[in-house]
Amino acid sequence: MTAQESARAPSMIKISIQGVGRVFPPTSKRSRAVVALDGMSAEVFEQEIVGLLGPSGCGKTTLLNLIAGFDRQNEGEIIVAGRRVERPGPDRMMVFQLPALFAWLTVWQNVVFGPRERGEDARDYGPRAHALLAAVGLSGREHDFPYQLSGGMKQRVQLARALLNRPEVLLMDEPFGALDSQTRSQMQELLLEVWGLYHPTILLVTHDAEEALFLCHRIYVMDCHGGIQESLTVPFPFPRKFDLIGSTEFAHLKYTLLRALRSEEERPDCERQFGKNLN
């Protein structure tokens, strides 16, 4: 444990994952049950960006779905901001890999959807929504419909929509995975800028070691049995800029992470551990 971690008080834990297991029953007589998560434990501290890095099919997204309350674990407990997770709720906002925007609503209506449907006061969420749209660089696009936006813009709308709900934690499921590499790199910088403004606690699922290193304070590398292989504290100070990825230390850490991922994927008992891609 590093000095940075040990200095934190337990009250600052935002997400506590305690011995969580999730087994998917066989879908047919010929298939086997799939162990997606097994004795998984981890925590995420307040205002921290934590990466969940692992080979495809290692249960990363399963874990995110459990935290969001879309799915239920077979064993263990997940506690977010002191409350046990039992159902979906706006205290845990998900940013989906493929932009789950409501195509029939404008950018503005998408962003304010949550508070509006919950009957909250527009005088409260209205100005905040304007500020968030400005922060993600979408001022002036309020009246556009999703089909008029590029892939990167759609993800910005998702980010603004999620943050407007003032979540305890932001859950991001490979949010930039479907974007071209140039847009992806811009979006990564944008995410760090937005974090600098709002300091949300973020748990980010990715299979991209570079993305994890660039964005995260800490990285959990998952093993192929749905547990944690190792935890890494990323030493680079904030605010981080694009040039960071050109540094020697960055390259070295990236190598270490890729090495760990590769050794995991090459383990003989990992082969065909997963009947289907659960990622």
Next chain:
Amino acid sequence: MSSRRRAIAGKASFSLISWLTVAIILLVWYLATAKGLVSGFVLPSPASLWSEFCVLVVKGYAGKSLSEHVLASLFRTFTGLGLGIAVGVPVGLLMGSSRVANAILGPIFSFLRPIPPIAFIPLMILYFGIGEFSKVALIFLAALYYVVLNTSAGVRTVPQDLVRAGQNVGLTRVQLFSKVVFWAALPHIMTGVKTATAISWAIVVAAELIAAQAGLGFMVMDATTFFRVPNVYIGIIIIGLIGVMLEVVTLAIDRRLLHWMGK
């Protein structure tokens, strides 16, 4: 020239081609009757049909004005169709989202699938007589069938993440249906509504052919019985033109409701 302008010019020339088709059919019809190629009894000339049409407009048919016949048919169609949509959309949403509901209602709709709706006309007359109710009921059933099937299919295509995005902000079950699932399934629902509208119009005419005292189908059948051939043609032409108008209207509603698809 911008590509947008070129596209508009292209559209205009296509509709010109369509109008040409209509003009050629009228011309061939005119020539065939004017040259005596077909007997005027079997196929009256355009001019004589027009004068018969004017008589029909002034005098009506079988004691009822032409507009009464048209409105009788339209009233039955829209009543049956409206009820079919009002019941079909909720039932379809339920069947699409609940496996239990689908298991309960599925066999009924699977059984109805291969049966043409007009096959139920005799039963409807047996159950409900030859009044309005039997025709409205028949159209209701046919519309219900198409709306339910398309709506439930539409619900099954709604991406899981979209539903989760709704659950995520804390929507109630009712809100999830009215604010997310319904809208996401709307393109499919509208396909059902468009099909149901076209079919309803076809069925109302068929039902009136068999038993009615008013309506365009009644007029065609009655005129056939009394060898009033021009009236048969006029009835058929009006049925066709109203069918086209219904399609234009439903298409316009469709575009309006689904503008956000960006097509």
